[in-house]
Amino acid sequence: MPQLTMVEALNLALYQSMDADDRVCVMGQDVAINGGVFRVTKGLLDKYGERRVFDTPLAECGIIGTAVGMSVYGVRPVAEIQFSGFAMQAFDQIEQNVARLRNRSRNKYPVSMVIRTPYGGGIRAVEHHSESREAYWAHTPGLKVVIPSGPRNARALLQAAIDDPDPVIFYEPKSVYRAFREDVPDESERMEIGKAQVVRPGDDITMIAYGAMMRPLLEAVDDLVDMHDVNPEVIDLLSIAPMDTESLVESVRKTGRCVIVHEGPKTCGIAAEIIARLNEHAFEHLIAPIRRVTGFDVHFPYFQVEQHYLPDGDSIIEAVNATMAFD
Amino acid sequence: MPQLTMVEALNLALYQSMDADDRVCVMGQDVAINGGVFRVTKGLLDKYGERRVFDTPLAECGIIGTAVGMSVYGVRPVAEIQFSGFAMQAFDQIEQNVARLRNRSRNKYPVSMVIRTPYGGGIRAVEHHSESREAYWAHTPGLKVVIPSGPRNARALLQAAIDDPDPVIFYEPKSVYRAFREDVPDESERMEIGKAQVVRPGDDITMIAYGAMMRPLLEAVDDLVDMHDVNPEVIDLLSIAPMDTESLVESVRKTGRCVIVHEGPKTCGIAAEIIARLNEHAFEHLIAPIRRVTGFDVHFPYFQVEQHYLPDGDSIIEAVNATMAFD
Amino acid sequence: MPSQTIDSTPDATSDAGGSRQGASVSEINLGVVKDLRILNEDGQVNADLEPNIADDELLRLYRGMVLTRKLDVRMLNMQRQGQMGTFAPGLGQEATQIGQVYPLTSKDWFSPSYRSFGAQMWRGWPIDQLMLLWDGYFEGFAPPADVNDMPFSIVIGSHVPVAVGIAMGMNYQQDKNVVMVNFGDGALSEGAVAEALNFAAVYKAPVVFICENNGYAISTPIEKQSGVDHLVRRGPGFGVPSVRVDGNDILAMVSACSVACEQARRGEGPTFIEAVTYRMSVHTTADDPKVYRDDAEQTAWEQKDPIRRFELYLKSRGVLTDDDITRIGDECEQEVLAGRESFRERSTANPHEIFAYMFESMPPELREQQAEYFERLARKGLSEPNQ
Amino acid sequence: MPSQTIDSTPDATSDAGGSRQGASVSEINLGVVKDLRILNEDGQVNADLEPNIADDELLRLYRGMVLTRKLDVRMLNMQRQGQMGTFAPGLGQEATQIGQVYPLTSKDWFSPSYRSFGAQMWRGWPIDQLMLLWDGYFEGFAPPADVNDMPFSIVIGSHVPVAVGIAMGMNYQQDKNVVMVNFGDGALSEGAVAEALNFAAVYKAPVVFICENNGYAISTPIEKQSGVDHLVRRGPGFGVPSVRVDGNDILAMVSACSVACEQARRGEGPTFIEAVTYRMSVHTTADDPKVYRDDAEQTAWEQKDPIRRFELYLKSRGVLTDDDITRIGDECEQEVLAGRESFRERSTANPHEIFAYMFESMPPELREQQAEYFERLARKGLSEPNQ
Ligand SMILES: Cc1ncc(C[n+]2csc(CCOP(=O)(O)OP(=O)(O)O)c2C)c(N)n1
Numbered sequence A, B: 001m002p003q004l005t006m007v008e009a010l011n012l013a014l015y016q017s018m019d020a021d022d023r024v025c026v027m028g029q030d031v032a033i034n035g036g037v038f039r040v041t042k043g044l045l046d047k048y049g050e051r052r053v054f055d056t057p058l059a060e061c062g063i064i065g066t067a068v069g070m071s072v073y074g075v076r077p078v079a080e081i082q083f084s085g086f087a088m089q090a091f092d093q094i095e096q097n098v099a100r101l102r103n104r105s106r107n108k109y110p111v112s113m114v115i116r117t118p119y120g121g122g123i124r125a126v127e128h129h130s131e132s133r134e135a136y137w138a139h140t141p142g143l144k145v146v147i148p149s150g151p152r153n154a155r156a157l158l159q160a161a162i163d164d165p166d167p168v169i170f171y172e173p174k175s176v177y178r179a180f181r182e183d184v185p186d187e188s189e190r191m192e193i194g195k196a197q198v199v200r201p202g203d204d205i206t207m208i209a210y211g212a213m214m215r216p217l218l219e220a221v222d223d224l225v226d227m228h229d230v231n232p233e234v235i236d237l238l239s240i241a242p243m244d245t246e247s248l249v250e251s252v253r254k255t256g257r258c259v260i261v262h263e264g265p266k267t268c269g270i271a272a273e274i275i276a277r278l279n280e281h282a283f284e285h286l287i288a289p290i291r292r293v294t295g296f297d298v299h300f301p302y303f304q305v306e307q308h309y310l311p312d313g314d315s316i317i318e319a320v321n322a323t324m325a326f327d
Numbered sequence C, D: 001m002p003s004q005t006i007d008s009t010p011d012a013t014s015d016a017g018g019s020r021q022g023a024s025v026s027e028i029n030l031g032v033v034k035d036l037r038i039l040n041e042d043g044q045v046n047a048d049l050e051p052n053i054a055d056d057e058l059l060r061l062y063r064g065m066v067l068t069r070k071l072d073v074r075m076l077n078m079q080r081q082g083q084m085g086t087f088a089p090g091l092g093q094e095a096t097q098i099g100q101v102y103p104l105t106s107k108d109w110f111s112p113s114y115r116s117f118g119a120q121m122w123r124g125w126p127i128d129q130l131m132l133l134w135d136g137y138f139e140g141f142a143p144p145a146d147v148n149d150m151p152f153s154i155v156i157g158s159h160v161p162v163a164v165g166i167a168m169g170m171n172y173q174q175d176k177n178v179v180m181v182n183f184g185d186g187a188l189s190e191g192a193v194a195e196a197l198n199f200a201a202v203y204k205a206p207v208v209f210i211c212e213n214n215g216y217a218i219s220t221p222i223e224k225q226s227g228v229d230h231l232v233r234r235g236p237g238f239g240v241p242s243v244r245v246d247g248n249d250i251l252a253m254v255s256a257c258s259v260a261c262e263q264a265r266r267g268e269g270p271t272f273i274e275a276v277t278y279r280m281s282v283h284t285t286a287d288d289p290k291v292y293r294d295d296a297e298q299t300a301w302e303q304k305d306p307i308r309r310f311e312l313y314l315k316s317r318g319v320l321t322d323d324d325i326t327r328i329g330d331e332c333e334q335e336v337l338a339g340r341e342s343f344r345e346r347s348t349a350n351p352h353e354i355f356a357y358m359f360e361s362m363p364p365e366l367r368e369q370q371a372e373y374f375e376r377l378a379r380k381g382l383s384e385p386n387q
């Protein structure tokens, strides 16, 4: 099996889905001749031509709106927003058309499209290039929101998203793009959207994260096991919406303790929703308050200090120890 | 004291703030000669003229963007978005400029402006006219979010919002606009933004809501007291961001039980954040899982069935009884 | 139209070259756009421009306009009697409405804004359904199975990029169909519409933009809406061939829209049409125009009434008699009343439906919420329909 | 310029009247826009157009352009050596940059996009600060106390409505100042920019829009960006007087921008200027142009170099000698190096600052988060600065 980076794995997913289905097209700023600013769409233009791989004008609302229209006409666009912060320019289209058209046309016009966009910090990017606002989309009825954490699940989830009959916001953790390689089988894979993955079973505490935050979390796990003799259960959420509440509840009913990690702002973030659901479905089993290790309610800082802003192994260990200490 | 509706109270607030400060101007679609589609800005054009009260083109991003620029130049715009659902058209400006400019200019250009907009259901409005997505703004660092529940606090909070040195998203519960009258003192009043109000003290359970949901909640309270012999403590949040965590925690530490009501979608809504904070600060005092009575994760329905979608006295009583029954 | 093309942007090279050699102040010619009227206000036709339309087709157009007005008056009336939700009348815009959809085939697509029930009826939306729509029932939004239309858009301008996308889909599938999309003078101020015009020009999308300039966006007159005297100037700014049309002249509307559709089918891309008309009635039933405009203006426009004007023409052409006018009026009235009957029969709300059609299959978290909601309904004695 | 005005939209009444009487196909003239060049590529001046600028002012302009290039080269160099963050060079756009800010007074405002450090220096931003900015330090964004500039915008187009709002504020306060805002050819596709043009036209806001058409938006050439041959056509579509200028000709830039500023001060409202230039370097240091354009194109544009062209003119005018060129070059180089020195001294990041300036006073929930964050820093041995 070839060892691929996440960028290579996503690129492979696009090749395989475009090969399998002529309706799949790739559109966005600089996705064609340039192959995307992160090279995720590299080579697609040469192989599939301008009809199926095309650059768009610099207008996010136009990109998403026209992608919706194409999907109405039976095309399956994979539209790229160059950085997730610029999805704000298309917020109206996403909320009013992408998320609603199936419903408001009473099922006549489902919107089967994918919005791919790199999110998050950690690559010393300029201002406005490091946001993680997945909670906006999770709070928006009618959308699916998926965030892979590694090359293999990135490939499998992107292919599943492209097949999905409903719109999928696909957040790509850009700090993971080239961070490591992983075995990715040659043949197409699909992962079910809506399912979380227990990546490490354990009894003491449930640790939940997704996307880029899986790496500091797993770092922390090693330390917790080796030096703090904690045996955590680790869950990779993968699908933010719909959320695999069942798996989370099952785990916390077992461990009674939980720490949730994400990069986006704390208030009304994904962790708040997870806490609310655990409170509803695992209340009697909770031994300690659930802790959030998240971005703060401030603007993502300029890059010289971003590493301090981002949740890291140390802050996660701190939270786990505090949670373990509680009784 | 004159008995005013919320529309009249808001109108009074605008008169008083415009009288007090020449920098205050009112802008938006149909706010001038038409006095606003709900008549909140009625008469202002006649009194203050076209310089200070003007209609804008039909472009929300333009309205909010230019309002930011005016505030940079020392004007204090009160910009109206005709219905809160259309703030999505200005999401980029709100997130990228309104919320950030003070910070990204390193305090040189604070954005002192108010975005007034009617939100919520209950008036048999057409599609896209009944959203409550206050959680989007609560999740956005750099914004204040205020939602009055009656004529008197509406007047006092709007004047406070206009005085505020930072941007305030001011959500007006349109179903309350003309629902009832209340004594509103002639002289200007200010309420501190960031403070919740205990509108009814009690010991058994903490009931939290804001805006339009205060009415079904208070209906429910009467029944609960009379027929179910529950003695609830009722908190009107008033300020969604910043949130008066302290008052909420204090109350729940006393009651040990809590029900939260809002109209917006459930997932990643305001109730989820409140639950997360209570879990962090009142965990040991919680006797029962905190219940959410909220809008569902679906699009706001067409008006023939909206009354079923909206939280009502019955559903709130149901939740309170279930919470009281738990142990 | 005299020359069967709509174009405004003169060939680039002509001036571009000039300005690039040596030091100079050369000029770039922005071109001209046509301003088309075929029937004047007294129903007199300009013979050079008169389109060649068969008599029965002319009568079909006439009937469509009359039906539109009958429904308009009836729905306003129903609303005033509390039998209808907030409603946006189209009084005075019948020629604009019917003229824009006339050239469309059943393979073509139509994406209207909310003030379009006339065009929607022409496209095949049943009257009872349009009533359901305005009275707040889900069913109202469902496009009839065989009709390639989008549900009308209430969010100003947001449907326009989507319409361009449908046209891009036609190019993608190499179909020779057309998308017709309409919006108001106010909508033209929305950034989404600007982006849509640019995309259409860049991809030569087979889309026709109809800007129904009815003078107002609620209370805001066109002068406060835009810095141009004629909205038609907007199109050439994006490289979209454009034409200004008297929107109260059905013949002008039909010929301009036909030319635009032919150009689109020939692969020549989009057209922008400013249809100049007037909103003779309220913005919606929640609006009071007296607050922002005087009756004199309205009365002046009554002279330009599109139906009256067309009647004069048809009579002078000997296609229509006063008896026909009465008969057609009655037929249309009956059709509207029949629609109202079936609307009344069909108008039973189903509160259990609010979770329907969110996704192809309902995720667990929604099922859970639905169960809770159904319990709430059950407590109100509303039992679940057997589905 | 020959006539000291920029206008493109001919008076409305002329044609509007025509089209409104009787049945007719009249034409609406979209007008013409000027395409201005004063210095040709060999530095020869068109005497009729030559602006009257004193020699020392000409030298000041020249120095500004040279300083811009020196900083450009140095920062690229620093970035390649890992001493600077991702950076967007402006190589080849020096005349566009300096020409647009030349007419501004200290009371006027400037709202640049990110590729504007040349204009920013001219406006009074210290070199070390611009380096801090690009190297990811907070301080970089703070406009100097006495400089009426907005921090540059990285979100394409989002600053343009804000700039128009500042100009509306000037009207509100009855000040006779001007706002200069720049953006790229790609930015012109953003709906926010379209809405801004419309607002400026409607409110006659004293704002000058500079569209720096450097041929590309990252890899996307202008042909794929827009359906018009010349972006200048966009302005008249919104009723904004417009002119196309050779952006590599400093004299043309200065005169066009001066006229636009005068018009704005006279209360005549906005101007849209397409400055035609070329991005001689990478989009940013993360970009590789070889992927999407060939060197030939780049080499061709070297002939149009704005600095070389201006030097030829100044020499022929006897204002500049070869020695001057060397001396000024050295002076600018020294200035840049001095800036780098102080940048190096100042470049210490303060992680405690990330909670600063969120609100005028920090709400309790943020205080709580800050305390938690400071503890985290403390665990890393980063103690709180005494503030
Ligand atoms: C994005 C958005 N903003 C505001 C509104 C509220 N609104 C409804 S109709 C209307 C005026 C529309 O005017 P125009 O585009 O000229 O169409 P007309 O009503 O005249 O047919 C406004 C502002 C809306 N529906 N959508």
Ligand SMILES: Cc1ncc(C[n+]2csc(CCOP(=O)(O)OP(=O)(O)O)c2C)c(N)n1
Binding pocket: A029, A058, A082, A086, A089, D115, D154, D155, D156, D157, D183, D184, D185, D186, D187, D188, D214, D216, D217, D218, D279, D283
């Ligand atoms: C709203 C938004 N979308 C996308 C981007 C990513 N991006 C940065 S620069 C750029 C191209 C800009 O081209 P242009 O406007 O011509 O300016 P230039 O870089 O050529 O000076 C893009 C797409 C962005 N910064 N903001």
Ligand SMILES: [Mg+2]
Binding pocket: C184, C185, C186, C212, C213, C214, C215, C216, C217, C218
């Ligand atoms: Mg209108």
Ligand SMILES: [Mg+2]
Binding pocket: D184, D185, D186, D212, D213, D214, D215, D216, D217, D218
């Ligand atoms: Mg460019």
